[in-house]
Amino acid sequence: MKSWLVIGQYVPGNSILHRLDPRTKLLLIFSYVIIVFFANNPASYAVLTFFAIGAIFLSKLSISYILKGITPIWFFIIFSFLIHLFFTRDGEVLWQFQQITIYYGGLIQGLTISLRFLLLIMVTSLLTLTTSPMEITDALENLLAPLQKWKVPVHELALMLSISLRFIPTLMDELDKISKAQASRGVDLKTGSLKSRIYAVVPLLVPLFISAFRRAEDLAMAMEARGYRGGEGRTKLRQLKYTMLDYQAAIIYLVIIIIFFYLRN
Amino acid sequence: MDIQFERVSYIYQPNTPFSHQALHEIDLTIDSGEFIAIVGHTGSGKSTLLQHLNGLLIPTMGTVKIGEYVLNKDNKKQDLKALRRNVGIVFQYPEHQLFEETVEKDIAFGPKNFGIPEEEISQRITGAIQEVGLQEAILAKSPFELSGGQMRRVAIAGVLATMPQVLVLDEPTAGLDPYGQKEMMELFFRLHKERNLTTILVTHKMEDAFTYADRMIVLEKGKKYLVGPPAEVFRDRSLLNNVQLELPEVLLFLEKIKSSFPFSIDYNGQSVEELAIELGQRLKELKRE
Ligand SMILES: Nc1ncnc2c1ncn2[C@@H]1O[C@H](COP(=O)(O)OP(=O)(O)OP(=O)(O)O)[C@@H](O)[C@H]1O
Ligand SMILES: [Mg+2]
Secondary structure, three states: OOHHHHOOOOOOOOOHHHHOOHHHHHHHHHHHHHHHHHOOOHHHHHHHHHHHHHHHHHHOOOHHHHHHHOHHHHHHHHHHHHHHHHHOOOOOEEEEEOOEEEEHHHHHHHHHHHHHHHHHHHHHHHHHHHOOHHHHHHHHHHHHHHHHHHOOOHHHHHHHHHHHHHHHHHHHHHHHHHHHHHHHOOOOOOOOOHHHHHHOOHHHHHHHHHHHHHHHHHHHHHHHHOOOOOOOOOOOOOOOOOOHHHHHHHHHHHHHHHHHHHHOO | OOEEEEEEEEEEOOOOOOOEEEEEEEEEEEOOOOEEEEEEOOOOOHHHHHOOOOOOOOOOEEEEEEOOEEEOHHHOOOOOHHHHHHEEEEOOOHHHHOOOOOHHHHHHHHHHHOOOOHHHHHHHHHHHHHHOOOOHHHHHOOHHHOOHHHHHHHHHHHHHOOOOOEEEEEOOOOOOOHHHHHHHHHHHHHHHHHOOOEEEEEOOOHHHHHHHOOEEEEEEOOEEEEEEOHHHHOOOHHHHHOOOOOOOHHHHHHHHHHHHOOOOOOOOOOOHHHHHHHHHHHHHHHHHO
């Protein structure tokens, strides 16, 4: 697999972040994602950045690994920075060259938008890096359980999600194998005209779809053979349980949020 | 084409928590025209090694030389088409690479990519389909309505049709019926002789390595564990058992004879059945005396 395909892939470990209940992580990170949009001055951004860096520190993953994991996102971050830099007309003129004028407001706008983006990506990828897909879906199923009252098929949705997450790496591996096999038969995905490159995708996608369908059929059969018949009355092997750690995390998070709202204008 | 590995190491997903070193400083030389068998426990790096033979993987450290080509970290960007045309790889479960509407088109896919003229391609298709033991009538069918064994044969025909000089086979007979396995191996061996190929076979069947290979390479945890002619490699049983490998059935049988009777039988290519008959005769002689 190419290294950038590893983005957000679960890294097993035993750090504080790994040991938190997945529901706690889900709730904290979900609220963080919303709160990022309330930041409006340097102090409030500083608090959020402090939180993100603290969380990375607690995950025991290296910052460089996380930054590398989001390589494909860098393009968007830099792109949105440049868009704001060049097209916002606000504040003092900082620099002018022929048609290009850069304003102070544009610079600030560009910086804050990219910082926001970076924080969002870093923190959400921390969730998937320290929580296995299984835990994430368990947590979702648990948190969304009340919706069952309104006939939302929570269990089925969670199952679909966990199966999809489970099969992403498998399909990636499969794609890797197929593209190697076709490359050996002379397919060239890296050079040639755009048209020929698009045609070169067919020999990859057809086998990939066929294998995905075959896997789906096998899985359905295996589940039925083992007596799976939906969520009703089904119990869990691993029960989710809040521990002391979760309460501590929640309290610290609340304190940070209070400071945040105190500091923002 | 001569093949040479110089201190080749390969690391999957380097610099990540998932990084895994699959090959450790492998040194190898494979001469043109040799039949090489690579054996080793599952996960020992056999498939990883094979993928270095046509530049699908470039060594993390060290150099692979194949004919004119020099593959290492420093010249990653080169046109590998000519290399891939000359080195045909049959992967594990090659039937998973089929995609065309008809068997004919699928077999033609490789030759077409390598720029072989149309008239010659159709000749090669009929040749290849016969070689793998299928009827020509199958050419018009969709590859997906065939049985697993037939699909495997079609996929192999697709590689044979490009007429490589080096044929690389990754467990080509796994999952075929016993008769089909034998037939396939005989085919590969015949082609090896007829076309004067260099053949590199990965296999879990010690029998195949023993019967067909000029030399064997035993891999263990990504390291070269043993190299040599099968007769030599199979001489030390405990050395092989250490890496979860067994002797071929014939050799085990001979050993058993030697330990249970007051005589031994010399080995010169007999099958287990033939050995059993020979043993019967020897026992009768023994009784008469
Ligand atoms: N794409 C990959 N990413 C990460 N690790 C891999 C990848 N492919 C193989 N490996 C690892 O490299 C090692 C060697 O794998 P390889 O496929 O070469 O084994 P093998 O000898 O062919 O085994 P088998 O007999 O089961 O086919 C294994 O430990 C495997 O887990
Ligand atoms: Mg393999």
